[in-house]
Structures are given as structure tokens and as C-alpha cells.
Amino acid sequence: MKKLFILLFSFLTISVHAEAAAEGGEFRPGDLIMHHIADDYSWHFADGVTLYLPVILIDNGTPQVFSSSNFYDENHALVPYNGYVLNHGHIYRADANGQPAADQSSLLDFSITKNVASLFASVILLFAVFLTIAGSYKKNRGKAPSGIQSFFEPIIIFVRDEIAKGNIGPKYERYMPYLLTIFFFIWFNNLLGLMPGGANLTGNIAVTLVLATLTLLITVFSGNKSYWGHIFATPGVPKWLSPIMIPVELIGILTKPFSLMVRLFANITAGHIIILSLFSLIFIFQSVAVAPISVAFAIFMFFLELLVALLQAYIFTLLSAMYFGGAVEEHDHVGDHGHGDGAH
Amino acid sequence: MELVTPGIGLIFWQTLTFIVVLFLLSKFAWKPIMGALREREVSIESALAAAEKAKLEMQGLKAENEKLLAEARMERDRILKEASDAANMLVETAKQKANEEGGRMIAQARESIENEKRAAITEVKNMAAALSVDIAERILRKELSNPQAQHELAKDYINEVTLN
Numbered sequence: 340m341k342k343l344f345i346l347l348f349s350f351l352t353i354s355v356h357a358e359a360a361a362e363g364g365e366f367r368p369g370d371l372i373m374h375h376i377a378d379d380y381s382w383h384f385a386d387g388v389t390l391y392l393p394v395i396l397i398d399n400g401t402p403q404v405f406s407s408s409n410f411y412d413e414n415h416a417l418v419p420y421n422g423y424v425l426n427h428g429h430i431y432r433a434d435a436n437g438q439p440a441a442d443q444s445s446l447l448d449f450s451i452t453k454n455v456a457s458l459f460a461s462v463i464l465l466f467a468v469f470l471t472i473a474g475s476y477k478k479n480r481g482k483a484p485s486g487i488q489s490f491f492e493p494i495i496i497f498v499r500d501e502i503a504k505g506n507i508g509p510k511y512e513r514y515m516p517y518l519l520t521i522f523f524f525i526w527f528n529n530l531l532g533l534m535p536g537g538a539n540l541t542g543n544i545a546v547t548l549v550l551a552t553l554t555l556l557i558t559v560f561s562g563n564k565s566y567w568g569h570i571f572a573t574p575g576v577p578k579w580l581s582p583i584m585i586p587v588e589l590i591g592i593l594t595k596p597f598s599l600m601v602r603l604f605a606n607i608t609a610g611h612i613i614i615l616s617l618f619s620l621i622f623i624f625q626s627v628a629v630a631p632i633s634v635a636f637a638i639f640m641f642f643l644e645l646l647v648a649l650l651q652a653y654i655f656t657l658l659s660a661m662y663f664g665g666a667v668e669e670h671d672h673v674g675d676h677g678h679g680d681g682a683h
Numbered sequence: 684m685e686l687v688t689p690g691i692g693l694i695f696w697q698t699l700t701f702i703v704v705l706f707l708l709s710k711f712a713w714k715p716i717m718g719a720l721r722e723r724e725v726s727i728e729s730a731l732a733a734a735e736k737a738k739l740e741m742q743g744l745k746a747e748n749e750k751l752l753a754e755a756r757m758e759r760d761r762i763l764k765e766a767s768d769a770a771n772m773l774v775e776t777a778k779q780k781a782n783e784e785g786g787r788m789i790a791q792a793r794e795s796i797e798n799e800k801r802a803a804i805t806e807v808k809n810m811a812a813a814l815s816v817d818i819a820e821r822i823l824r825k826e827l828s829n830p831q832a833q834h835e836l837a838k839d840y841i842n843e844v845t846l847n
Contacts, residue, residue, distance in 0.1 A: 377685060378693065395692075428685075448692045455696045462704050469712035476719035481726055495716060515717060516709035524704065545689035549697040608686065 368619035376539045376611050377428055379453040380407035384536040392456055394430065396423065397447040407450070454546070457538035461528045469523070498522050498656060506660040510667045514660065517557060521550060522656040529607060529648030533641065541651075542607035544600065551596035554659040559592065562666040595662055599655055606651050610644040 382390040391408035409420040417425055424433035430448055431439035451459075468487065475488040484492045503511040503518055528541045540546055568574070570588040572581070617637040621629045827833045 373685070378690065448690065449695055450692050451696075452690075452692065454693055458696060458700055462700055465704060465708065469708055469716075473712040473715045476716050480719065481723055492720070496720065499717070499720075512717075516713045517705060519713050520701075520705045520708050524701065543689075543693060544687050545693035546697045548689045549694055549701060553701070604687075 366619075366622045368616065368623060371619060372612055372615045374428075375615055376542060376608055378538075378543065379428065380410070380425065380430070380450060382453045382456055382536070382538070390456075392451045392453065394423075395449040395451065396430065397445075397449060398432075399445045453538045454540050454543055457528070457531060457540050458546075461524070461531050461540070464531075465523060465527055494522075495519060502653075502657050502660045506657065506664040507667060508664060511660075514557070514561075514663050517553070518656050518660055521554075521659060522652050525550070525603065525655050526649055526652035529651060530645070532607060532611070533644055533648065539608065539611055542604055542611055544604045547600040547604040550603070550655070551600035554599060554662060555592070555596040557659075558595075558662045558666045561663060563669070565669060566666045595658070599658055603651050603655055606647055610640070610647055614640050614644070 380392055380394060382392060384390070391406050391411075394403075394405055394407050394409075396403040403421070403423075405421065407425070410417055410425040412418045419433040419437040422433055423430050424437055424439060426439050430446075430450070431443055432446055434440040468491070472488050472491055475485065479485060479488070483489075498519055499511070499515060502522075503515055507514055525541055528546075531537045532539050532541060570592070571585055573584050573588065576584055614637050617633045617640065620633050621627070827836065
């Protein structure tokens with residue numbers, strides 16, 4: 340296991356080295372790190388092993404599909420293609436000089452980027468794992484779990500009993516598919532992001548934005564009378580305060596998923612930045628002597644990241660469950676808050 | 684800024700993919716898995732409940748058996764006691780009857796002895812009287828064989844009559 344990690348790190352190091360060489364001249368760790376955690380139109384696995392992904396553009400309603408390899412010439416230099424140009428990781432309409440044109444309106448980029456490709460890969464993995472497990476459940480009906488099933492069963496039961504039942508209450512069952520899906524989706528993608536050459540999918544704000552928005556939508560649509568009652572007429576608060584209370588409560592609805600979005604994005608991105616920074620130290624000092632220290636710290640960080648990968652999946656799922664729980668909770672003593680008559 | 688600017692492409696693909704994943708996994712993975720888990724839990728729970736019930740039943744049976752045994756023992760004791768009472772009573776009645784019978788027989792015997800005695804005495808008396816008469820006759824016959832004696836006797840009688 341340890342050997343495997345060292346091997347993985349050596350790949351990562353080679354990749355970093357290649358990057359440093361490609362820059363030519365001064366080593367800029369900031370650019371390197373940003374390049375690694377940002378999205379890309381090609382998937383660079385290792386030096387010389389690059390997968391060029393398809394570019395899909397909607398230009399004024401007309402779809403344009405071509406390979407991202409068209410943006411590179413034989414010397415791996417960027418060139419404009421078909422009236423578009425790749426500049427600083429984004430595709431723009433090109434002007435006559437091959438520079439981004441001034442008018443970029445109605446150009447939508449739906450390309451299968453590195454993150455999208457990684458997303459598809461993770462989805463295939465999710466299907467492979469959980470359809471296999473579902474199959475084992477059908478096969479081993481009423482028997483003890485076996486193989487991969489016995490690894491995931493305690494986790495599924497943990498999500499059900501500790502996350503869903505504990506925070507949502509008796510109506511937990513209808514939220515189980517969503518909670519299990521986000522838990523395993525985030526966990527798997529966090530782990531895939533830690534693989535050498537892996538994409539930083541869960542550290543991308545667009546992904547966490549979508550996940551947080553789904554949690555928000557489910558919360559809002561499952562909110563019962565008592566949930567909305569607490570927002571528009573908070574019990575125990577005088578009526579004349581409602582011009583302040585209602586906006587505050589409405590902002591509160593949005594800040595919860597916003598915190599989910601930022602927490603996952605920041606944690607995963609920060610982990611990637613720390614590991615990459617530790618490796619960059621070797622090139623900043625331009626000394627092999629720094630390497631053992633960097634690698635030691637990076638290995639420590641990597642183990643921490645493995646924990647964070649699970650922890651962030653857990654926290655995202657737990658908080659989602661708590662928000663759902665708050666939305667479906669029944670207050671059988673509405674109107675009794677703050678009156679102090681104790682008639683519970 | 685680049686990092687915190689969500690791209691429309693990734694938002695689109697993420698939304699589409701996640702919803703498809705959510706739908707397919709719910710239908711083909713979570714539903715059978717949760718169902719199987721629940722089914723297994725229910726079966727384990729019911730097996731445990733059945734075991735508990737069986738245990739209670741066993742305890743009930745045992746208690747009932749003990750109760751039955753105790754009842755049987757009591758019944759046996761009662762029957763034995765009744766039997767011994769009956770036997771005692773039988774012996775007692777038999778004894779009493781025997782005593783009574785004995786007493787009655789003794790009384791009868793005594794009565795019959797008395798009767799026999801009385802009859803014997805009467806017979807003895809009669810025999811004595813007959814003997815006396817016979818003896819007296821024989822004496823008289825011998826005495827009165829001479830006229831003298833007859834005379835004297837007549838005289839005596841007369842004397843006696845006079846005296847009376």
C-alpha cells in the first residue's frame with residue numbers, strides 16, 4: 340500500500356517536473372497550482388500522455404463540436420481554430436489577429452472538459468459499484484453480505500441510521516436516495532481527485548453549486564407549514580419586527596446551501612493546493628535535498644486528504660439531512676415559544 | 684476570481700449527470716439495497732422475537748408442567764390420605780361390628796347357658812323328685828311290709844295331721 344502511494348507520488352512529481360520544464364525559464368508555482376486545480380480542455384495524465392477532449396460550443400444557437408487538439412499545432416503551441424481561440428483556459432471568439440474578439444455575447448461553452456470527463460468516469464464507477472452491490476443483494480437475499488457488499492453495507496447503514504434517521508426523523512425514507520447519492524458522489528469524486536492526474540471535480544465551484552442548489556430545492560419543496568411559519572411569522576417574535584425578521588430568515592435559507600457550496604469547494608481545493616505547494620518547494624529551492632521533507636509532508640497531507648475526502652462527503656450529507664429535517668419537522672407546540680406558560 | 688466563477692458548461696453537465704445518476708441509482712441501486720436491508724432487519728428482528736416468544740412459551744410450559752406435577756402430587760397425597768382414611772374406617776367398623784357381634788354372641792351364649800342351666804336344674808329337680816318318690820316308694824314298700832310298721836306310720840301321719 341505504501342509502495343503504491345510512493346509510486347503515485349512519483350508520477351505526480353514527474354508531472355510537476357514536466358510542467359516546470361514546459362514553462363521554460365522561471366518556475367512560477369502559482370501558475371502551476373492554478374493550472375492543476377482549474378478545468379482544462381485536455382486531460383494531461385503524464386508527460387506525453389494527453390487526451391484531447393471534445394469542445395462543444397453554442398455560438399448564437401448554432402452548435403460547434405470539434406476536438407480540443409485543433410487548438411494546438413505540432414509544437415504544442417496554441418493556435419486559433421475555426422474562428423475560436425483558447426486563451427488562459429477559456430475559449431473565445433477570435434478576431435483577425437487570432438486574439439479574443441471584443442464581442443463574446445451568446446457564446447456558450449458546453450465542452451466535455453477534464454472535469455466533465457472525470458464526472459463521467461466517476462459516474463461509471465458509481466454505477467459499476469452500486470449496481471454490483473444491488474445485484475449481490477438480490478442474489479444473497481436474506482443472507483449475510485459478501486465481498487464489496489460487506490464493505491459498503493455499514494456505510495449505507497451509517498448514512499441511513501446516523502445521518503438520515505437521526506436528523507430527519509420518521510420521514511427519512513424519501514430522502515435516502517438523495518443522501519446516499521450525494522454522499523457517495525462526493526466521496527468517490529474526492530478520492531478520484533486525489534489520484535495523480537485526477538481532475539479537481541469536487542473542488543470546482545460549479546459542481547458544489549449544483550449540489551448545494553439541489554439541497555436547497557429539496558429543502559424548499561419539502562418545507563411544511565411549520566417550516567414556512569417559522570420563516571414568515573417566527574413564533575415568539577413581535578409582529579412589528581417582521582420587516583427585519585422575514586428578510587433575515589429568507590437570507591438564512593440561502594446561506595445554508597451557500598455554506599455547503601463553499602465548504603466543499605474550499606476544503607478540496609485547499610487540500611490540492613497544499614500538496615502541490617509542498618512539491619513546488621522542491622523547484623523553488625531548486626534542491627533535491629528538500630524533496631524528502633516535501634514528500635514526507637505531502638504524504639502526511641495525502642493521508643489527511645483521504646480523511647477529508649470522507650469527512651467532507653459526510654458533512655455535506657449530514658448538513659443536507661439537517662436542513663431536510665428542519666423542513667419536515669413537526670412542531671406540535673407552535674405559538675408556544677417565548678410565552679413561558681410551559682404548556683407543552 | 685477564476686476559481687470561484689462557476690462555468691456554465693460544468694453546471695450543465697453536472698446538473699444533467701447528477702440528476703440522471705440520482706434517478707438511476709435510486710431505481711436500480713438504492714431501492715433494492717434499502718429494501719434488502721429492511722427485509723433482512725425485519726427477518727432478524729422477527730427471528731429474535733420468535734426466539735423470545737419460544738423462550739417465554741418454554742418457560743410457560745415449564746411452569747405449567749411444574750404446576751401440573753404439583754397438582755398431581757397433591758392429588759396423589761389426597762387419594763392416599765382418603766384411601767388410608769377409608770381403610771381405617773373400614774377396620775374400625777369391622778372391629779366395631781366384630782365387637783358387637785361378639786358381644787351379641789356372648790349374650791346369646793349366656794342366655795342359652797342360663798336356659799340350659801335352668802332346664803338342667805329343672806330336670807335335676809324332676810329327677811330328684813322322681814328318685815325321691817322312687818326311693819320313698821321303695822322305702823315305704825320295705826317299711827310297710829310288716830303291719831306293725833304300717834300302723835306306726837299311720838299313727839305318725841295322724842299325729843302330724845293333728846299337729847297341723
